Amino acid sequence: MQVFKTAIKSFFRHPIYLLVYVVWLSCMGLFMGMSVNELPADEYYERPSVAVINRDEGELAQALESFLLEDVDVVELADSERALQDAVMQQRAHYIAIIPEGFTDSFLSTVRAGDESALPSIQTVETSSAAAIVMMDNLANEYLNVARSYALAIPDAGVSEIVERTGKAMGHEADVRVVNIDNGSSFSGGMMLYLKFASYTLLLSIAVCSALILAQFGRDEVRKRNLSSPLSVLSTNLQLGAACLVMMLICWAFVAALGFAVYGGRMEGMSPGAVTGLLGALLCYALFGLAFGFLVGQMTHNELIMNAAANITGLVLSFLGGAWVPLDLVGEPIVTLAKFTPTYYYIEALNSSFEATGAALPAGALANMGVVLLFAMALFAIGLAIGRLRLARMGAWNGSSTRALSRPAA
Amino acid sequence: MTIVNVENLVKRYSDVVALDHFNLQIEAGEVFGLLGPNGSGKTTAINCMLQLLSFDKGSIELFGQPMAPTRYDLKRRVGVVPQEIAVFDELNVRENIDYFCGLYVDSGAERAKLVDEAIEFVGLQDYVRFRPKKLSGGLKRRLNIACGIAHKPELVFFDEPTVAVDPQSRNSILEGILRLNREGMTVVYTSHYMEEVEQICSRIMIMDHGRSLACGTQDELVRMVSTGEKVEIEVADLSREALGALDSLAFVRRVEYDDKVLKLLCDNGPHNLASVLGLLQERNVAFGRVYSEPPTLNDVFLEITGKELRD
Numbered sequence: 001m002q003v004f005k006t007a008i009k010s011f012f013r014h015p016i017y018l019l020v021y022v023v024w025l026s027c028m029g030l031f032m033g034m035s036v037n038e039l040p041a042d043e044y045y046e047r048p049s050v051a052v053i054n055r056d057e058g059e060l061a062q063a064l065e066s067f068l069l070e071d072v073d074v075v076e077l078a079d080s081e082r083a084l085q086d087a088v089m090q091q092r093a094h095y096i097a098i099i100p101e102g103f104t105d106s107f108l109s110t111v112r113a114g115d116e117s118a119l120p121s122i123q124t125v126e127t128s129s130a131a132a133i134v135m136m137d138n139l140a141n142e143y144l145n146v147a148r149s150y151a152l153a154i155p156d157a158g159v160s161e162i163v164e165r166t167g168k169a170m171g172h173e174a175d176v177r178v179v180n181i182d183n184g185s186s187f188s189g190g191m192m193l194y195l196k197f198a199s200y201t202l203l204l205s206i207a208v209c210s211a212l213i214l215a216q217f218g219r220d221e222v223r224k225r226n227l228s229s230p231l232s233v234l235s236t237n238l239q240l241g242a243a244c245l246v247m248m249l250i251c252w253a254f255v256a257a258l259g260f261a262v263y264g265g266r267m268e269g270m271s272p273g274a275v276t277g278l279l280g281a282l283l284c285y286a287l288f289g290l291a292f293g294f295l296v297g298q299m300t301h302n303e304l305i306m307n308a309a310a311n312i313t314g315l316v317l318s319f320l321g322g323a324w325v326p327l328d329l330v331g332e333p334i335v336t337l338a339k340f341t342p343t344y345y346y347i348e349a350l351n352s353s354f355e356a357t358g359a360a361l362p363a364g365a366l367a368n369m370g371v372v373l374l375f376a377m378a379l380f381a382i383g384l385a386i387g388r389l390r391l392a393r394m395g396a397w398n399g400s401s402t403r404a405l406s407r408p409a410a
Numbered sequence: 411m412t413i414v415n416v417e418n419l420v421k422r423y424s425d426v427v428a429l430d431h432f433n434l435q436i437e438a439g440e441v442f443g444l445l446g447p448n449g450s451g452k453t454t455a456i457n458c459m460l461q462l463l464s465f466d467k468g469s470i471e472l473f474g475q476p477m478a479p480t481r482y483d484l485k486r487r488v489g490v491v492p493q494e495i496a497v498f499d500e501l502n503v504r505e506n507i508d509y510f511c512g513l514y515v516d517s518g519a520e521r522a523k524l525v526d527e528a529i530e531f532v533g534l535q536d537y538v539r540f541r542p543k544k545l546s547g548g549l550k551r552r553l554n555i556a557c558g559i560a561h562k563p564e565l566v567f568f569d570e571p572t573v574a575v576d577p578q579s580r581n582s583i584l585e586g587i588l589r590l591n592r593e594g595m596t597v598v599y600t601s602h603y604m605e606e607v608e609q610i611c612s613r614i615m616i617m618d619h620g621r622s623l624a625c626g627t628q629d630e631l632v633r634m635v636s637t638g639e640k641v642e643i644e645v646a647d648l649s650r651e652a653l654g655a656l657d658s659l660a661f662v663r664r665v666e667y668d669d670k671v672l673k674l675l676c677d678n679g680p681h682n683l684a685s686v687l688g689l690l691q692e693r694n695v696a697f698g699r700v701y702s703e704p705p706t707l708n709d710v711f712l713e714i715t716g717k718e719l720r721d
Contacts, residue, residue: 002512006498006505013500221496225557228460228490229513230482 003226003236007213007243014212021205022251026258029197033190033263048132051075051093053084058104060147063163064122067143067170068097068136084125091127095136098123104159107144111151119148143170191263195278195350196323198255199285199343200314205251206289207296207310210244214297215306244290252286277353277365284372285346291376295383298390317343342375411438412474413565413596414459419468421454421620428454429465429620436598436613438564441591443611444600445711451620452600453493456567460490472565486514489563489595493570495554497542504529504538507556514561528560531586548579555583559590566590568599572606584610604707614707616714623714628707635713637663637705638678641686644698645672652693659685672697678705 012018050072052065075093077083087093099122106120122140126133147166150157157165217223217240226236256279296309318324320334321343327335338344349368356362414436421429429451436442444452457463459470461479470477472484497506507525515521529535532552542550551571559566568587572580588610591597601607607614608628615625624631638661648667656674657665661682664675676682683702690697 002509006501006509009505010498010500216498216500219496221492221494222498224457224460224462224492225490225496225510226513227462227479228485228488229510230486231513232480232482 001239003217003231003239004243007217007240008246010213010216011209011243011247014209017205017208017212021201021208022254025201025204026198026255029194029201030258030262032197033192033194033259035190047071047073048094048128048130048136049073049075049092050136051077051087051096052099053077053079053096054099055079055101056099056103058102059159059163060104060107061099063167064099064140064143065097067167068140072136088125088127094126094128094130094133096125096127097140098125107147108151108159108162111148112155146170191259192350192354194259194263195282196347197318198259198282199321199323199346200318201255202251202282202286203289203292203314203317204310206248206286207293207314208306209247209251210290210293211297211300211306211310212303213244213247214240214294215301215303218297219301244293248286248290251289252283256282271356272359273356273361274353276359277356277361278350280361280369281346281349281353281365281372284349284369284376285342288342288346288372288376288379291379291383295379295386298383298386317341320344322347342372345369345371345375412436413438413440413472414442414598415469415471415474416455416459417469419455419458419465419470421451421458421463421465427620429458429468432468432617432620433622434615434625436596438596439591439594440613441587441597441599441611443607443614444598444617445602445604445607445614445707446600446617447602447715450602450618452617453569454620455617456490456569456598456600460485460488460567487564489558489561489566491555491558491566491568491571493573495542495550497550497553497557499542502539502541503534503545503553503556506542506553507560510557511560514563524560524562528556531559531589532556533582548575548582551575551579551583555586559595563595565596565598568597570601571599572601572603580606604711608707616711618715624710631707631710632705633678635705635710636677637709637713638676639682639705640703640709641672641674641676641683642701642703643672643674643686643690644670644700645690646670646696646698648672648695649693652690652695655689655693656686659689661685 050068051074052068054061054065056062075087077087077093077096084096087096100120103120103122110116110118110120122144124137124140126137143166146169147162150162150165150169154161154165217226217236227233292310292313296306300306300309320338320341322330322338323343327338327344345368349365349372352362352365352368356365412435414434416432416434419429419432419434420427432451432455434455444455446452454463458465459472459477461470461477461481472481473487475481475484477484498509501509504525507528508521511521511524511528515524529538532555534549534552534556537545537549542553545553555568555571558568571587572583575583584606587597587599591610599607599611611628613625613627614631616623616631624634626634645667653665653667656662656672661677661679662674663677664673666673674686676686683700687697687700
């Protein structure tokens with residue numbers, strides 16, 4: 001186990017890579033995730049700013065005014081053309097309702113006369129198309145419709161009775177309870193952003209660290225010394241592979257554990273399948289990082305080149321895969337290009353995993369993870385081929401050569 | 411007992427023949443020197459013997475058995491000190507020696523003892539916790555040697571271990587190699603430094619262009635060539651006639667007179683100096699100090715290869 005122990009030792013003798021690529025980048029992803037505005041649904045309420053200019057002294061107009069000013073930010077406005085213009089211009093009030101003079105009397109008489117076309121209306125000004133403003137308008141219309149219904153249904157009812165009944169009707173509230181459905185929809189958007197960013201963190205940290213380990217043992221002089229020892233090539237390679245795998249698992253575990261530790265509190269509704277899917281997708285991408293590191297380690301033993309290759313590739317793949325910018329916002333050609341990158345399938349696997357409702361992984365997530373693994377295998381195969389080619393050029397035994405025995409002298 | 415037996419070894423790199431029907435026999439207990447200019451095939455020969463390189467033709471036997479890449483039993487008995495420093499920059503001196511020793515010795519306790527002995531042997535006791543980058547060139551070379559000999563092999567290949575080393579460290583390394591030999595190790599030493607080979611090797615092979623040009627003890631090699639002694643005589647005044655007479659002597663191969671120093675290169679012969687001095691006395695030529703030097707390995711090399719050792 002000399003090779004394995006030494007490889008692991010070498011890995012830990014580069015604390016700066018661990019600190020920068022694993023810890024610091026993970027924290028960066030964490031902070032980016034935290035910057036996502038996440039308020040629980042039951043705490044969310046947008047209070048519109050509303051102004052009511054009531055020019056009617058009638059009971060219905062007063063009641064309507066009171067109703068409209070419930071649970072809103074009340075804006076006091078003078079009843080003048082200039083004040084209204086200023087309020088609209090400066091967007092002091094998102095919704096302005098103007099109740100005309102004689103509204104109460106006109107409303108009741110018109111309703112009872114059955115002349116719907118002459119029904120008086122309130123004037124409204126909306127300075128925003130936000131949902132809360134549309135809601136305000138709906139509420140005002142609903143209030144008047146209810147009042148109209150009572151006026152028609154009880155022909156001898158006075159204004160006070162109609163207002164009282166309308167107030168009661170509008171005061172009814174449906175019993176609403178926020179329920180987390182097991183489809184991951186309540187899951188933190190911050191975690192999703194963190195996991196997307198982890199594509200860069202994992203690729204960079206695992207690729208550089210594994211390439212570094214392989215390069216240590218791949219240097220011609222050290223390799224010759226190892227080959228001239230009684231340690232078999234197979235054993236050396238297996239031990240090196242095991243060391244790289246352990247290093248990869250350490251990086252993967254750190255990234256995953258950090259994410260789940262920070263965002264774990266917001267994952268109550270997540271199904272086991274979703275959690276497994278997220279961890280699985282991360283692991284698959286970590287394996288891709290390992291394969292990339294293997295390839296880089298076969299191509300160069302220069303630390304600077306390794307770092308540059310891993311950084312540039314990591315940035316490009318993460319961008320193309322949609323880790324930085326959602327692919328909905330980029331053009332079709334970029335999306336087409338993205339489909340040739342493993343990061344695209346990693347993020348697709350994450351998205352599919354979020355939708356898992358039971359203990360089982362969705363087929364989509366598994367398929368996407370499979371594609372990421374295929375990318376990893378392809379890079380690994382290229383790395384192997386390059387390694388073999390290099391040995392062949394040097395005229396060295398390649399470990400599996402059949403020309404193992406010395407030939408008799410001719 | 412023949413420890414190394416190489417017969418008709420041929421190794422080609424595309425069109426370049428690195429080893430051309432190379433033959434080599436090394437007996438147990440020898441310090442065998444492979445002498446040749448850079449690019450003569452010394453390292454290629456060692457790499458083939460260690461099965462680090464494939465070869466096109468020939469056979470290699472170590473300890474009387476055919477050597478192969480998978481002959482781990484034979485590899486266990488061999489040590490190698492490569493030309494380049496082959497250590498891990500991340501490990502300190504002790505860890506490096508322990509790693510390479512661990513490739514041969516499984517027992518931790520035994521290894522610890524061997525590592526201590528190797529550290530003491532190369533005199534790196536004060537640097538055990540140093541990483542290679544902190545060591546000077548000479549100390550790195552010593553570490554390189556310690557990594558190759560810690561497991562106490564029966565046969566050690568030293569491939570130009572003193573390249574770019576200061577004279578003090580070089581002497582220390584050469585003395586160390588002799589000590590290893592006295593302890594029973596057979597040593598194969600390659601170098602292009604003539605004086606090193608002369609100093610430590612019991613037998614020497616001169617090679618160039620992948621071929622063995624001559625092989626034997628130093629005396630045997632000297633006897634193989636026609637170059638004899640070199641004679642230098644301080645002469646205040648020498649006539650052209652006397653110079654011509656000296657040049658016409660049968661055993662004189664070359665004669666020069668410059669700056670009042672007469673230089674003669676003679677063939678092998680028992681009475682060369684006496685004959686030259688006799689001729690000068692006959693012609694009443696006064697002479698001062700006389701120097702006579704037997705042929706060196708350098709002369710042998712020059713005569714065999716027709717060129718100086720390149721650096």
